[in-house]
Amino acid sequence: MLSYEEIKKNIDVLESRIQAACDRSGRKRDEVTLIAVSKMNPIDAVLLANDCGLTVFGENKVQEMCGKMDETDRALEWHLIGHLQTNKVKYIVGRVAMIHSVDSVKLALEIEKESAKKNLIMPILLEMNVANEESKFGLSADELLDTVNQISGMKHIKLCGLMTVAPYTEDPESNRKYFKKLKDLSVDINSKNIDNVNMSVLSMGMTGDFEVAIEEGATHIRVGTGIFGARDYKI
Numbered sequence: 001m002l003s004y005e006e007i008k009k010n011i012d013v014l015e016s017r018i019q020a021a022c023d024r025s026g027r028k029r030d031e032v033t034l035i036a037v038s039k040m041n042p043i044d045a046v047l048l049a050n051d052c053g054l055t056v057f058g059e060n061k062v063q064e065m066c067g068k069m070d071e072t073d074r075a076l077e078w079h080l081i082g083h084l085q086t087n088k089v090k091y092i093v094g095r096v097a098m099i100h101s102v103d104s105v106k107l108a109l110e111i112e113k114e115s116a117k118k119n120l121i122m123p124i125l126l127e128m129n130v131a132n133e134e135s136k137f138g139l140s141a142d143e144l145l146d147t148v149n150q151i152s153g154m155k156h157i158k159l160c161g162l163m164t165v166a167p168y169t170e171d172p173e174s175n176r177k178y179f180k181k182l183k184d185l186s187v188d189i190n191s192k193n194i195d196n197v198n199m200s201v202l203s204m205g206m207t208g209d210f211e212v213a214i215e216e217g218a219t220h221i222r223v224g225t226g227i228f229g230a231r232d233y234k235i
């Protein structure tokens with residue numbers, strides 16, 4: 001785990017790069033939310049990042065996320081960004097600010113059911129597989145409209161936008177076309193003025209490509225390594 005000083009330095013560097021990307025694309029810094037992806041890092045790392053001023057955290061596994069939530073009473077905002085199984089929905093509805101990874105009507109129905117039970121409205125994003133990678137979760141562009149139409153009728157879900165995990169690459173420019181594609185899809189859906197649907201959120205861009213994502217309209221970037229350092233997959 002990195003020290004406070006190391007995390008602070010990473011965040012400072014990241015902030016100046018986010019600001020520069022906003023400047024280049026004529027956007028305001030407050031149009032972009034930085035989600036600190038703390039997966040595989042302990043709660044102590046989360047608390048250090050919070051000491052540095054970060055308040056929004058992302059996790060890709062339900063159990064790991066809930067574990068960390070239980071380990072602090074600080075008022076942090078949590079986002080579920082990884083694949084979600086229907087049988088785990090009950091553990092996170094009401095605890096997370098947003099679910100980024102909804103990729104089926106079946107999953108949305110389960111979120112609707114659980115949110116109704118808890119009498120709340122759950123903000124979600126639809127995860128899109130814009131690069132059509134076989135190994136990735138997410139809807140294809142062809143499936144989007146029908147899925148949106150079905151979810152728009154769910155009263156305890158607020159569909160807020162789209163999310164994508166672009167291909168891993170050493171060359172961030174190569175992902176620009178996928179970020180453009182996600183933006184185009186959201187503009188397209190917005191133009192249809194579907195009830196209960198407002199595609200204002202675009203969750204795209206990670207440590208390797210967040211600047212290009214900001215230039216293409218990201219409202220939420222998800223950065224892990226760039227804050228907490230390389231993850232140790234051995235442990």
Ligand SMILES: *Cc1c(COP(=O)(O)O)cnc(C)c1O
Nearest residue numbers: 037060081206207222223224225
């Ligand atoms: C791990 C992860 C990230 C962050 O990846 P980094 O390359 O470490 O910034 C972002 N989004 C999702 C869905 C992830 O699983």
